[in-house]
Amino acid sequence: MKKLLLPTLATLCALSAPNAFADVHYNIKITNAAQHLAEVTVEFPATKSANLDVQLPIWRTGRYEVLNLGKNIRQFKAVNGKGQSLSFAKTDKGTWQVKTKPGDTVKVSYEVYANALGERTQHIDDTHAYLDASGVLMYAAPYRSQAVTVKLDTPSNWVSRSGMDKGNCDHCFVAPNYDVLIDSPIETGEHEFHSFEVDGRSIELAIWGRGNYDGKKMAADLKKVVVETKKTLGEFPFKKRYLFIVHATDNAGGATEHLNSTVIQRPRWMYAPKKEYMGFIKTATHEFVHTWNVKAYRPKEMVPYEYQKENYTRLLWIAEGNTSYLEELITLRAGLQTRDEFLDDLAKALLAYEHQPGRFQQSAAESSFDAWIDAGGERARNASVNIYSKGLLLGNAIDIEVRRQTKGEKGLEHVHQYLYAHHTVDKGGYSEADVRTALKSVTGNDWSQWWATYVDGIGEIPFPELLNAAGLKYLTEAGKDDEQKEEWFTGLRTRDVGDFPMVSEVERDSPAWKAGIVAGDLLIAANGLRLTNKDLNDRLWLNQQTPIKMSVFRRDELKELALTPNKQVKGKVKLKALDEVSDQQKLINSKWLGVDWPSKPAADKGSSAK
Known part of the structure; x- marks a missing residue:
């Protein structure tokens, strides 16, 4: 598909108004909720050619995997503005080519089977519908930049919510183009709802499904996340609203970021006690950070998204892995986890990395490029690294190294602030060279050799040296009650x-x-x-x-x-204070974590340094 230039930010804002003229109209009718069925109609404006390729994406944003979403489409039909049938042919797994005449409008209709909750593309049952456009709403490339309207026909007691602006009815939404539509999923049905404001933005929480959660507490803690993320990364990328969609389920788990919202899925009994609840909070933080890192700025190879083929880049370790690291840092700084809990999780990540021989087989850049074909399995740990875990540790390494070079004053967040300021999506995104430029701008030093060794190469990240700079050491601490050591x-x-x-x-x-x-x-x-x-x-x-x-x-x-x-x-891996810690090490540590160095560090008894 030929790449299309995205509209300017000013144009997007103008088109996003509820009364904006819309050239492409979508209607979604829930026809049999219990059987997961809906009927979709799409009205396209007058065409200029004899053929119109109507397409459903083969993947969805946030999941770097070909999903073959067209498998859920049946009963495709096409008519012109006079209601006359148009012939068509399916030309590949995501394309229906409609025969038409220049000047004709085109209306297509089709049935969607929506029972892919875990894919987070579409799910309909007798209590709700979750609708991600990638699995439900087709587009035509000539009209991708045109404004759209969406109208839903749902059971009478359902409420419809989305990060999109409301249209002229309770179940209507508008978007400036298909790219905003596809990044603004709709949650409609029966759900618990909470909202709060931060700096003039409405932050909303819609929870579908019963479980052991406390919606009021979730909203209160999400507010802390929202405030701290803005403090860390800068002004909100969204203008009016942000929607957290939560699914308390029995058969799905995961989460996906979107332009103005996120969907988070967890088993219904995994919102308590605290350890399980923190899993939810960290996931929510991860997805909210993505509002900046991926949605506001992302690798240039993914600007704009190509929906009919893979979008390869060597920088997913930043897009995903750095986000995993920032989720830990932000929940610490927001007071939602303690300093010791943060360090314990980092120690566990280091232990897992120690036991991943694939780090000597594949670089972070190679892993990013190969994410589309990563099949996992029994060989994965021995032959590869993961963009999330390797990117988390590289983010941590960069953070401490930047702190070391700047005497604590700058960190990884300043690198991301630079990318946000200079390489947003409307400016074309960022390249590998742009990230190295950001690092040099923040520290004043050249990072080419570091990058070649640890990002493009398989050099062992020097964690003992980095942790030492922050006054810490990595060790295994024997438990007090262990009979055998x-x-x-x-x-x-x-x-x-x-x-x-x-x-x-x-x-x-x-x-x-x-x-x-x-x-x-x-x-x-x-x-x-x-x-x-x-x-x-x-x-x-x-x-x-x-x-x-x-x-x-x-x-x-x-x-x-x-x-x-x-x-x-025998024991647990820990990050503990060095026996002797200088004021400079304490400074770097406190600036890095955003919390003060403990006044009386715990003694390291019964420990064996690694």
């Missing part, structure tokens, strides 16, 4: 299959890898004693004589393999 490390990850554990992953170069154990092996016994998944490590520990003779089933055949585990300190 050591445990076996095998490199095995397993899952329950009947009565025995089945190997799901084997870490590269670990003892299990060297023993020849592979994913799919069923672990039966160790030195003749039966194994279970529940106490696998404890039972292995009882076998002090090594190597341990492992009995496994592979292809229904019994095999005997020799496993020699490594001993390691």
Whole structure:
């Protein structure tokens, strides 16, 4: 599809008014909610050619995966302005080519089967409808920049909400173009609603589904997130309103950012206690940060979005991974998690990274480019890195290094503030060179070699040195009640299959890898004693004589393999204060985290430095 220039910001604002003339009209009629069915009609203005390609995207923004959304479309029809039928042909998985005449208007209609809640593209049932345009509303490239109206025909007791402006009826919305429409999902149905204001903007919360949540508390804590994110990244990118859509479900989980809203899905019983609730708050923070990082400014390869093909870029580790890091920092600064909780989560991220051999196989830039074909599976940890986890740690590394170079005065947020000021979507987005320029502008130093080593390359991020600059060290702290101070490390990850554990992953170069154990092996016994998944490590520990003779089933055949585990300190990984901490280290730490250095750091007893 030929790239189209997006309208200027001034034009977008003018067209967004409810009384703006709309050239493309959408109508969505919920025809059978219980059976997940709706009928959609789209009216396009007069065409200038003999063919009009009417298209449904093959992916949706925020999820870098081809979803084949056209599979849910049936009963496609097309007529002209006189109601005369027009012939058409489906030319690919997302395109219907309509035969028409220059000067004819075109009206298409089709049935949508909407039962893809977890994809966050469309879902209709007897209590609500969640409608993301990517899975529901077709477009035609010649009219992509034209203003649109959307009208819904719903059950009488439903309420419709969206980040879009309201139209001239309760279930009507308007948008300046298809790009705004596709980034403004609609939630209509029965839901709990709360709202509050921050700096003249209306922030709204719509919750669908029953669960163990407290809507008033959610709204109060989201207000803290909104305030702190603005303080961190700058003025709001949206002009009037922002909508948090929350789905309390039993069969879906995840979240997606949008231009003026977000949708967050969690199991209905995972909003309490605090640990589960913090999972919701951090997810909400992540998606709200995306309002800046991705929606306001993003990699230039994704400006504008190409809806009929993959949008490749080497910078998703910034778009997604830096957002994951900022969610942690903002919830800390907003007072929603403690300093110790932040450091504990960072320590866990470092531990997981230690056990990801794929960091020596794939760079962050390569992982970003390959996100579209990342299939996961048992080899993923050994052969690749993840844009979220690697981008989080790179964001943390950049943050501390910038603080070190600027004596605490600047950090990662200032790099993002630079991108927001100079490389918004209406300016074409940012390139890799633009990010390095932002780093140089903030610190006064050239980052080319750093970038080549840690972003384009697979150099080991120097976390011991970086943490030292912030007065911290990474260690394993033995628990007070641990009778044994050591445990076996095998490199095995397993899952329950009947009565025995089945190997799901084997870490590269670990003892299990060297023993020849592979994913799919069923672990039966160790030195003749039966194994279970529940106490696998404890039972292995009882076998002090090594190597341990492992009995496994592979292809229904019994095999005997020799496993020699490594001993390691038993306990939790921690980030703790150095024995001696200078005023400069304390300054960098407090500026980095946004909270004061503790007056009396806890002693590091029973610990073993890594």
